[in-house]
Amino acid sequence: MHPEELFQGRWQGRPSVLDDYKPYLDDRWNEGCTNAWKLWEEIVPLGCKGSYQRVSAYLRQKRASPRPVTAQPPSPRTAAGWILRQPTALSEAEQLQLKTVLTQCPELDALARHVRSFATMLTGRQGERLPERLDAVRQDNLPILHPLATGIDRDRDAVTAGFTLPWNSGVIEGHVNRIKILKRQMLGRAGFRLFRKRVLLA
Secondary structure (H helix, E strand, O other): OOHHHHHOOOOOOOOOOOHHHHHHHHHHHHOOOOOHHHHHHHHOOOOOOOOHHHHHHHHHHHHHOOOOOOOOOOOHHHHHHHHHOOHHHOOHHHHHHHHHHHHHOHHHHHHHHHHHHHHHHHHOOOHHHHHHHHHHHHHOOOHHHHHHHHHHHHOHHHHHHHHHOOOOOHHHHHHHHHHHHHHHHHOOOOOHHHHHHHHHHO
């Protein structure tokens, strides 16, 4: 048995205060910076609470391992959350991790650009930009988005109005959801008269 095998077990893979900063350390390591003290000084202003010893141990592991030691990639749900949120709402550690992910995956980088362009168009009511954004989607090598562009084209006038006008059906959708919740709560337990009364009085 090798000494390294002793470390395999229930403690393996536990979360560390250094996890959010490992992508940054990996990038700096690949750039040729292998000084643990310098790297620790660089990540402390970014919000890292880990000690110098933790950084030193991580780099020591990278040096000693026959296979490259890198940070665990984020889950798809986590990456999607980073892309869908406002860039200003991300912490510096999350921005570093997202930058690393997008750098390593050009397709995801292109997808993130489209998501943010559509978000800017929606929040800024820039419906006149819809045709150019749809053309940009079709030009990228992202086949999974092409049916979305085709579907929007079928209702382009309605989508453009939704992106441009200040009115929306949010209030109506809210009432519909409220009625659905009441219906599910009463399913098989009461008749229409009680259901009607709850809808009117809720």
